[in-house]
Amino acid sequence: MAHAVETAGLYDCRDAWVKTMMALAEVDDRIVTVVNDSIGSSKLGAFQARFPDRTINVGIAEQCMVGVGAGLANGGRIPFVSAASCFLTGRALEQVKADVAYADFNVKLIGQSSGIAYAELGPTHHSIEDFAWLRPLTNLTVICPADAWETAEAVTWAAAHEGPVYIRLSRMPVPLLDIPNRVFRPGKAETVREGQDVAILACGTTVHLAAAAADLLKAVGIAARVLNFSTINPLDEAAIDAAAETGAIVTVEEAGIRGGLGGAVAEYTASNRPVPVERVGFPGFLPTGSLEYLFKEHGLTAEGIAAAARRSMMRAAR
Amino acid sequence: MTNDPIPNIKAKALWMRRRSFQMVYEAQLGHPGGDFSATDILATLYFGVLNFDPAQPNWPERDRFIMSKGHASGSLYTVLSAAGYFPEDWLSTYMGNKSRLNGHPNRNYLPGVETNTGPLGHGMPVAVGIAIAGQITGATYRTFVLTGDGELQEGSNWEAASVAGHRKLNHLTLIVDRNRLQQGAGTEETNTLDPLDDRFRAFGFEVFMVDGHDHAALLAVLSAPPGEKPRAVIANTTKGKGVSFMEHQAKWHHGVPNAAQFAQAMEELV
Numbered sequence: 001m002a003h004a005v006e007t008a009g010l011y012d013c014r015d016a017w018v019k020t021m022m023a024l025a026e027v028d029d030r031i032v033t034v035v036n037d038s039i040g041s042s043k044l045g046a047f048q049a050r051f052p053d054r055t056i057n058v059g060i061a062e063q064c065m066v067g068v069g070a071g072l073a074n075g076g077r078i079p080f081v082s083a084a085s086c087f088l089t090g091r092a093l094e095q096v097k098a099d100v101a102y103a104d105f106n107v108k109l110i111g112q113s114s115g116i117a118y119a120e121l122g123p124t125h126h127s128i129e130d131f132a133w134l135r136p137l138t139n140l141t142v143i144c145p146a147d148a149w150e151t152a153e154a155v156t157w158a159a160a161h162e163g164p165v166y167i168r169l170s171r172m173p174v175p176l177l178d179i180p181n182r183v184f185r186p187g188k189a190e191t192v193r194e195g196q197d198v199a200i201l202a203c204g205t206t207v208h209l210a211a212a213a214a215d216l217l218k219a220v221g222i223a224a225r226v227l228n229f230s231t232i233n234p235l236d237e238a239a240i241d242a243a244a245e246t247g248a249i250v251t252v253e254e255a256g257i258r259g260g261l262g263g264a265v266a267e268y269t270a271s272n273r274p275v276p277v278e279r280v281g282f283p284g285f286l287p288t289g290s291l292e293y294l295f296k297e298h299g300l301t302a303e304g305i306a307a308a309a310r311r312s313m314m315r316a317a318r
Numbered sequence: 319m320t321n322d323p324i325p326n327i328k329a330k331a332l333w334m335r336r337r338s339f340q341m342v343y344e345a346q347l348g349h350p351g352g353d354f355s356a357t358d359i360l361a362t363l364y365f366g367v368l369n370f371d372p373a374q375p376n377w378p379e380r381d382r383f384i385m386s387k388g389h390a391s392g393s394l395y396t397v398l399s400a401a402g403y404f405p406e407d408w409l410s411t412y413m414g415n416k417s418r419l420n421g422h423p424n425r426n427y428l429p430g431v432e433t434n435t436g437p438l439g440h441g442m443p444v445a446v447g448i449a450i451a452g453q454i455t456g457a458t459y460r461t462f463v464l465t466g467d468g469e470l471q472e473g474s475n476w477e478a479a480s481v482a483g484h485r486k487l488n489h490l491t492l493i494v495d496r497n498r499l500q501q502g503a504g505t506e507e508t509n510t511l512d513p514l515d516d517r518f519r520a521f522g523f524e525v526f527m528v529d530g531h532d533h534a535a536l537l538a539v540l541s542a543p544p545g546e547k548p549r550a551v552i553a554n555t556t557k558g559k560g561v562s563f564m565e566h567q568a569k570w571h572h573g574v575p576n577a578a579q580f581a582q583a584m585e586e587l588v
Binding site: 032034053054056058059061063064065066067068069070071072073074075076077079094095098099102103104105 | 378382424425426432433434435436437439440442443444445446447448449450451452454455457473474477478480481484
């Protein structure tokens with residue numbers, strides 16, 4: 001239950017998503033949801049109860065679901081198409097490309113249970129390729145919020161923004177980032193820790209781990225900058241330029257290291273500001289295992305990220 | 319009847335065939351066989367059925383037409399130009415560098431294009447979404463979508479057809495350009511579609527079969543007021559209709575004419 005999560009200091013971002021959607025839909029009747037039998041996994045039960053006519057369940061039919069989203073936008077609605085991100089982005093990729101991005105419709109795609117939320121269910125249910133698939137769709141804003149606060153901000157921004165957006169959510173409870181006076185700025189990296197020795201660029205569920213890594217590094221005299229790189233597209237190039245000034249970069253994501261945030265940063269730095277980039281994430285299809293096991297196995301822990309920071313710094317020193 | 323639209327539809331269809339074939343000839347690119355099988359359907363829709371205002375292409379209450387068989391862009395672009403959405407001289411830029419008339423339609427390039435199509439099986443889900451938007455807001459506009467017949471081999475059409483039947487989207491009309499030929503061969507020898515009417519009935523549609531080149535028959539079925547269910551109009555057509563050497567020939571799916579063929583077609587299209 002939500003209370004158990006809250007007392008642990010951890011928040012399921014889906015609760016922020018649905019709470020925000022309820023508030024937005026109350027004041028804007030153009031807002032509708034489109035789902036593929038994913039009301040429960042999207043936590044949209046309360047939304048459906050309050051707005052039954054504005055909850056469009058097409059059944060298990062993802063290509064149709066995304067095309068229906070584009071059609072609803074044509075009809076003046078603001079559709080939030082919400083489904084497990086592995087199916088939303090994989091099964092319906094051509095619809096996302098042609099009907100949403102290329103047609104430039106005002107559709108919001110909400111990838112639920114992204115990354116390896118369905119850990120033991122295996123690679124068919126992992127969504128670690130989505131950044132690589134969607135990032136080349138240049139007009140599609142791609143946002144991976146780091147916590148419940150940012151989830152609410154991103155959903156609110158997306159509803160007001162005219163254009164296609166992909167928001168990637170997790171079902172893994174995460175803490176709120178301890179940053180005072182936060183302002184959500186899409187397309188801009190957010191500073192989580194200041195530091196000049198190495199820069200750690202993270203997104204989504206891994207940002208708090210990157211902050212913990214910086215704290216470990218600080219204890220041994222290394223000042224690591226941590227940036228919440230929640231917007232993957234468009235990329236905050238100025239923040240990467242500044243990060244490169246430290247001489248060593250680490251990227252961290254609950255996603256594949258090919259083509260995701262790490263791929264994007266490596267592309268940019270290789271072309272503009274060569275600097276060692278250590279990419280922490282998943283190399284490809286993963287073996288069976290729990291989320292905790294797979295995170296640890298691939299260095300997605302405070303210790304693992306701190307070790308990657310040292311590797312990047314060592315490469316810079318060579 | 320004093321305001322019989324048929325002569326105008328017939329004249330527009332003839333002009334569309336001549337003009338679209340000229341576009342294909344000049345570009346040496348295009349899909350003229352599919353243009354010609356769809357021409358009479360489009361002429362009937364735009365000059366006898368659809369409620370639209372080319373001066374307000376985004377008018378919320380407009381009827382929508384979705385060209386799911388986006389490769390037949392010659393027929394779509396000529397009908398949109400004839401309907402007043404853009405000047406005729408734009409047609410001469412067909413598939414040229416940086417032309418608004420891309421090989422497949424783009425709604426951001428041209429007024430009157432409702433969504434981007436080209437990959438097959440995309441029009442139906444979008445049309446269903448438009449119809450749902452109308453259903454939940456109580457709008458009265460109608461949504462028409464034209465698919466090829468071979469295109470119905472794409473599963474996304476049937477996902478959308480199922481939703482349309484389930485939700486009783488009675489302001490939605492699917493028109494199938496049933497020319498029985500796909501790019502490489504006949505539809506029935508490639509992947510059987512018949513009995514297409516029964517398939518749509520099973521998905522909850524009211525089904526009509528019509529001669530897709532008979533303007534009066536098309537006008538009657540397409541302008542009939544909405545019933546209780548979504549409607550599927552299976553328009554039996556001839557690929558390459560109107561030019562003797564192109565009719566029923568799969569090779570004219572994306573064949574382009576030489577000078578002699580173009581001249582002969584212009585002699586026949588009168």
